[in-house]
Amino acid sequence: MTDQNAPAPRLGRWYFGGVASAGAACCTHPLDLIKVNLQTQQGKLSVVPLTAKIIRDQGITALYSGLSASILRQLTYSMTRFGIYEVGKQNIETNTLMGKIFLASMSGAIGGLVGTPADMVNVRMQNDVKLPAESRRNYKNAFDGLIRVYKTEGFKQLFSGATTAVSRGVLMTVGQIAFYDQIKSLLLDSKFFKDDLRTHFLASLGAGAIATTLTQPLDVLKTRTMNAKPGEFAGLWDIVKFTARLGPMGFFKGYIPAFVRLGPHTIITFVFLEQLRLNFGSIPEPKKIA
Structure with a gap:
């Protein structure tokens, strides 16, 4: 039974997702760098040898x-997709999974396009560490x-890889945000969970696993596209x-570090996001009774 005297849950503000994602990126950036290097190499170095080589050659920094x-990238790509989803969710009925997936798809497509320039520079800067001076x-x-x-x-090159970035943005936002929303709702509806850290952790862990599986093939193609020199590919x-x-698994290169990165990144993002919502979110106006 719902407590009628309980305060209405606070609503997230449109920019909370971008701020939370940027904070998470600071924590998980080394894992993202290793993932990019694994995806762009044609060699056989695995996670540990590649990490050791980078540290040995250039230092831990x-x-x-x-x-x-x-x-x-997080302040463009993630702020856009989280912002559109949050505003949309507060103004459109999205009680069903399909409704959440549709809203997340639209948010992810726009976010992927907006974030492409920063994403492309991010890939290049990370890939620099394995190139000769x-x-x-x-x-x-x-x-x-x-x-x-x-x-x-040229300006066009800033949007190199936009097609795969937009497609990946759709899948990532569906996997992360829509499924986080759905898993969290299911946990809360079970009456065994409350709107607390445990629920946020479990929902974000599940969303991270789904998002990694959905996006990895496109992530590999996006990384190669953005890192390519002009004219390298037709x-x-x-x-x-x-x-x-490289075979079918070539499209899943870097899957383990991608999951190791995206799992913690998703968890940290949503933990930060929920804390921002619970402590600084807007208080919904009471519904007027006709």
């Missing part, structure tokens, strides 16, 4: 290469990377064929 671009792009920070790409490669299909040479 190399694991944070591209952090500024990673934060900028003479081949590195050596962007000073995310904004330096955006300006240099625009000046030397198009997306050329990259698909190039990746397919």
